[in-house]
Amino acid sequence: MNDKVTVGQAFQQAMREEMRRDESIFILGTDLFIRGGHFAQVKDIGPEFGRDRVIDAPISEAAMVAAGVGAAMNGMRPVIDLNFIDFSFGAMDEIANQAAKARYLWGNPVPLVIRGSSGVAGYAAQHNNSLEAWFMHMPGLVVVMPSNPADTKGILKSALRGDDPVIFLMHKKLTGSRGTVGGPDDLVPIGKAAIVRVGSDVTILASGIMVQKALAAADTLAADGVEAEVIDLRTIFPLDTEAILESARKTGRVVVVTEEAPYASVASEIAALVQEEIFEYLDAPVARVTAAHAPIPHSPELIDALVPQVDTIVRTVRDSLERWPVSNSEGIST
Amino acid sequence: MTEMSTITPDGLLEIQLDGLPARELEEWLETMLVIREFEEALEPLTMSGKIPGSAHQSSGQEAVAVGSIRALKPDDLVASPHRPHHHALAKGMSPRVVMAELWGRSTGCAGGRGGTMHLNDFSLGYLGSNGVVGAAVGIAMGAALAAKIRKSGQVALGFFGDGGANTGRTWEFVNFAAVQKLPLIVFCENNQYAVETFIGRSAALHNSIADRASGFGLPSVQIDGQDVGAVYRATLEARERAATGEGPTFVEALTYRYHGHLTAEVADYRTEEEVESWRQTKDPIERLRCALETTAQLAPGRFEELKAKAVAVVADSITYAEQSPLPDPATAADGVTAIPFDPKGPARP
Numbered sequence: 208m209n210d211k212v213t214v215g216q217a218f219q220q221a222m223r224e225e226m227r228r229d230e231s232i233f234i235l236g237t238d239l240f241i242r243g244g245h246f247a248q249v250k251d252i253g254p255e256f257g258r259d260r261v262i263d264a265p266i267s268e269a270a271m272v273a274a275g276v277g278a279a280m281n282g283m284r285p286v287i288d289l290n291f292i293d294f295s296f297g298a299m300d301e302i303a304n305q306a307a308k309a310r311y312l313w314g315n316p317v318p319l320v321i322r323g324s325s326g327v328a329g330y331a332a333q334h335n336n337s338l339e340a341w342f343m344h345m346p347g348l349v350v351v352m353p354s355n356p357a358d359t360k361g362i363l364k365s366a367l368r369g370d371d372p373v374i375f376l377m378h379k380k381l382t383g384s385r386g387t388v389g390g391p392d393d394l395v396p397i398g399k400a401a402i403v404r405v406g407s408d409v410t411i412l413a414s415g416i417m418v419q420k421a422l423a424a425a426d427t428l429a430a431d432g433v434e435a436e437v438i439d440l441r442t443i444f445p446l447d448t449e450a451i452l453e454s455a456r457k458t459g460r461v462v463v464v465t466e467e468a469p470y471a472s473v474a475s476e477i478a479a480l481v482q483e484e485i486f487e488y489l490d491a492p493v494a495r496v497t498a499a500h501a502p503i504p505h506s507p508e509l510i511d512a513l514v515p516q517v518d519t520i521v522r523t524v525r526d527s528l529e530r531w532p533v534s535n536s537e538g539i540s541t
Numbered sequence: 542m543t544e545m546s547t548i549t550p551d552g553l554l555e556i557q558l559d560g561l562p563a564r565e566l567e568e569w570l571e572t573m574l575v576i577r578e579f580e581e582a583l584e585p586l587t588m589s590g591k592i593p594g595s596a597h598q599s600s601g602q603e604a605v606a607v608g609s610i611r612a613l614k615p616d617d618l619v620a621s622p623h624r625p626h627h628h629a630l631a632k633g634m635s636p637r638v639v640m641a642e643l644w645g646r647s648t649g650c651a652g653g654r655g656g657t658m659h660l661n662d663f664s665l666g667y668l669g670s671n672g673v674v675g676a677a678v679g680i681a682m683g684a685a686l687a688a689k690i691r692k693s694g695q696v697a698l699g700f701f702g703d704g705g706a707n708t709g710r711t712w713e714f715v716n717f718a719a720v721q722k723l724p725l726i727v728f729c730e731n732n733q734y735a736v737e738t739f740i741g742r743s744a745a746l747h748n749s750i751a752d753r754a755s756g757f758g759l760p761s762v763q764i765d766g767q768d769v770g771a772v773y774r775a776t777l778e779a780r781e782r783a784a785t786g787e788g789p790t791f792v793e794a795l796t797y798r799y800h801g802h803l804t805a806e807v808a809d810y811r812t813e814e815e816v817e818s819w820r821q822t823k824d825p826i827e828r829l830r831c832a833l834e835t836t837a838q839l840a841p842g843r844f845e846e847l848k849a850k851a852v853a854v855v856a857d858s859i860t861y862a863e864q865s866p867l868p869d870p871a872t873a874a875d876g877v878t879a880i881p882f883d884p885k886g887p888a889r890p
Contacts, residue, residue, distance in 0.1 A: 262721075265713075267717055269679065269713045270710070270714050270716070273679025274683040275683060277620075277668070277679060277680040277684040277685070277686065277687065277697070278686050279683070280687075281668075281693075281697075283686075283690065283691070285683075301676070304672075310876060312651050312661070313663070315663055316879060346877045347877055348878075349880060369879060398880055398881075398882070445878075445881070445882030
């Protein structure tokens with residue numbers, strides 16, 4: 208119905224439309240007004256809204272997020288753009304102890320979006336953290352990871368019309384990824400996963416850039432006659448447990464694919480959830496495909512050795528099918 | 542603190558009432574007395590376990606709260622650090638709901654979820670007390686940013702202590718407010734001790750935190766925090782500057798807490814002589830009383846009446862807290878986010 212736009216442009220569109228709709232929305236971060244952010248995520252919106260609503264901040268992450276929390280408590284709906292989510296370390300008290308706690312303590316909403324580009328790309332260890340499990344672990348935060356332009360636009364709109372502090376993670380390598388997007392009032396709900404490929408043999412749950420890799424793996428597996436269902440988690444907290452469990456019940460086999468380090472990860476949480484809730488439906492243990500427990504290095508050869516590749520996903524599914532073959536119709540899954 | 546002070550016959554440093562709203566001063570005194578009585582009541586209540594945990598008392602710091610908050614307008618916003626009772630009461634919170642919160646009762650301002658370090662009443666413009674050193678300045682700074690964008694006319698005031706003068710975030714907030722010209726008053730309540738560490742051991746230039754702040758390019762003053770008039774005048778000037786778009790002001794009030802960091806703490810890091818000297822010569826309540834009596838603005842016997850009233854108000858708050866219902870354990874995991882989720886954990890049905 209409309210032209211394809213990039214993920215970055217989808218973010219711009221949502222910001223522009225929502226800022227026109229609601230005067231309480233402003234965006235604050237470094238290098239926004241002229242440059243449009245380090246990922247051009249707010250390119251060209253500065254002149255329309257002026258420096259009062261597209262605010263260039265000093266490199267003071269604690270001050271940026273505190274500005275958002277305090278402003279949210281005084282009637283605004285701030286978007287705090289940290290550019291790289293790695294820089295949230297400098298504002299962790301403001302995120303985890305202030306934004307996350309206010310509603311529980313006082314019943315007052317803190318409608319706040321904290322945007323950061325996330326996931327593995329370049330520039331080595333300090334710019335490639337995957338922090339979704341950190342944020343998921345903190346009661347009071349909502350965590351989203353859209354993987355395409357339509358979800359980026361629609362989920363941002365939901366966040367800006369909701370009442371929670373939302374950690375908005377955009378994968379760096381998806382910034383230029385293209386697709387169609389919805390109109391000004393097409394919202395994508397927070398807390399709902401999306402089935403992006405229907406299948407009956409295995410459920411592959413993926414987040415962010417891993418959705419594309421999971422889809423590529425599913426194509427390879429289909430050539431062997433294995434039909435994978437691929438689910439884009441979209442929201443990390445609250446997880447769409449209903450969608451996850453429904454698909455897992457159907458296929459009896461679950462592989463979770465994330466780009467984060469493995470220990471205490473989103474993948475671990477999903478594995479625990481599935482075995483706790485529907486153990487009797489499973490033909491095989493839940494498998495996790497994650498990055499290795501290592502910082503992200505500079506050389507692309509080293510990066511590729513650490514983060515999940517399409518082959519890793521294919522191999523994991525094949526290995527699962529080999530070690531734990533499908534039970535027959537009278538088998539344990541009935 | 543460059544003014545020469547005169548000693549009253551009672552041995553107190555005299556304070557001046559110039560520029561203060563004469564008709565309101567009895568209410569100031571009354572509020573200071575309520576704060577003092579409230580704080581003095583806490584030690585036995587925490588020691589007996591009626592109040593879970595401990596509390597940070599502000600006895601000795603009453604003039605800071607009353608002098609500054611009375612210079613604000615009712616719609617102005619205030620945020621506090623971990624020693625907040627005097628601010629909350631001065632901003633208009635009822636001793637009943639503050640006391641009930643300390644007791645962890647459902648009638649407390651946070652329904653028993655917050656306790657001493659998480660008081661709040663947004664309807665009164667009180668954006669809460671905060672358990673993290675320096676953090677309240679950030680909340681106030683953000684509220685001031687909202688006020689500027691919305692052109693609401695509000696001014697925000699964020700309190701912090703001498704301890705908070707040594708955390709990096711405080712200076713991020715000061716710089717941000719200065720460069721954005723926010724309607725903010727950054728208020729350092731310097732009571733000389735961060736828990737037990739004397740400011741001289743934690744800051745090289747410890748005689749003036751205000752001097753440090755002036756390097757950020759905002760007007761910065763150091764005042765006698767035990768002189769309610771000086772606190773009022775400095776805050777009023779800062780408010781005027783903020784409200785007219787001239788940006789933030791840094792106020793450092795030199796003050797003193799009579800008790801330890803926590804109730805019933807043995808404060809062996811300072812001498813009794815030091816505490817007594819502050820009490821005998823600078824007590825903020827006695828100094829205001831003396832000034833009002835000397836100028837015949839307080840009738841003989843009126844101080845005793847106000848004190849008796851304060852005692853009764855605090856006693857009533859304790860009765861109220863004691864008779865208030867406990868919070869319902871079934872609600873312990875409610876209201877974490879607006880969007881619903883399965884809370885898991887032991888609270889799960």
